Amino acid sequence: MAVAAFVAWLGAALVVLADGRRGLALGLALVTPGFAVLVWPSGGALGVSAVVAGGAIASWQCWRSGAATWGIMPAGSTPRLVLCVASGLLALWVAASVTTGPGTPLRFAVLVVLGLMGARVLASREIAVVLTSIACFALALAAAPDLAAISPGPVPDIIGGLVAAGVMFVPRMQGEPDLAPGHGVAGAQGGRPDKDGS
């Protein structure tokens, strides 16, 4: 379970650090098995299948559309790296030290993925980045009900998987680029760069 939580954090960190389609897809593909393992105790095989299917479809859609670039840690991404490490440490402290009871890995994974994806959406202007973050968000929300004392069953996992896959198929509007050329520079339509200036 601890390894799964670490993999989920690694995937979320990759989504934060990547500007290219492939990097984002890889991040989402890492978040998926992390949460799939974490929802196993309450969701069972059905819940795990839903999360894996939703995450895999979303990753595949992210991988195949747009420019085939990785764009991991481009110049100017130091603040994002600091964010990933600091949020990981903060979530670990809250999950392992401040709170008590079983389920520390799940608490850590839910808190850190929600926090990192929220920050990523707030700081980005590119559709691909926003949609990938929302897909990760949906997977974290699918796992969050497992924090409750009463097991919610596989329903949240199924709906979370559906949402994660579905948002990646949202039709694009005319005139809005998926990812601007040059990783993180929304320059094609005169857009502003990311907040970290990359």
Add this chain to the structure above:
Amino acid sequence: MGPELLLAATATLSLAVIVAPPRVARGSLLTWGLLGLAGMAAMVVAPSLDLVFLILLVLAVLQARLTSHRDFASRLRAPVLAVALLAVGLAFERMQGPPVLERFGAVGMVAGLVAAIGLLPFVHEFDPEESVVASPIPWIAFIGPLLAATVLSRARQVLPAEAGDAFGAMLIGLGLLNMLGGSLGSWRTAGDAAAWRYAFMADWGLALCGFGLAIADGQAAALLLLFSIVLGRLPLYLFSRPALREKNPTDRPINLVVAAVLAGSAPFAGFPARVLLLRGATQLYWPLALVLAAGMLLWLPGSLRLGRSMGVPRGRQAVGVAVVLAVNVFLGLYPQPLLTLAGL
């Protein structure tokens, strides 16, 4: 409260589609309105709050897809921030730990709810030229009331008693902030469309205070205020859009009557809501009732302005305004059947 608000939203959508001004694309209004209603129905039947947050996320993505001057990412920021705050708040409530964690959870949930609706201090970006369905108005006036009723009723089941006090205090504090900010904004802001948006915020301020009181009178006042938003202010805003574009204020008797509806004067729906709110606040802490009563006076100048901005409704619009006035008079004179239906 959820099913009743869903019915009210359905009635408003039907009215808007039937008596929409000629320039409005009825097909688009109906399609997106039905999508919103489907999402709201799913929220009502969702077995847990997490599923409500997922539905909120889907609705936000679908709305952000609509053509607008604002880009996709900037339109999604507020709803995603809202879902993040709500989800982290709910996670804190579910974890075992010190009481301060539960209070943080309560703060997160109230902040998330306010961000989802688009109230102070998380006001959504507003473009007066944008179509109504793509603008923040559906969040504050169509989906927002049902979302708030659903989240607040379910959150009270999750929150422990100590955190419940912090929850109520946060709601009242943000309610007062929105009441003052909204009523002053609707009076003093430059554009009439922006003034309408501020007026929605002011009404929400009163509704949040009602929810925060956590007694029967407060809940009843909040419900009536949400109904007056969905069945009064929202359709009147839709009917005022052509006149807002033409920038042609008028001073006919109908404008005064509309101003009276918007100000919550007798015999319209806002009046019993205000009376119930003042009664509830007096029971709980009388200085709060004093502040609320003083704040309610600020509705007058803004409402007179909004009433004038409506122009003179003609044809189908006049029929629509008449229906809205009749419904608001009925709710103002006989609020009890509605409150009984909602279990209050």
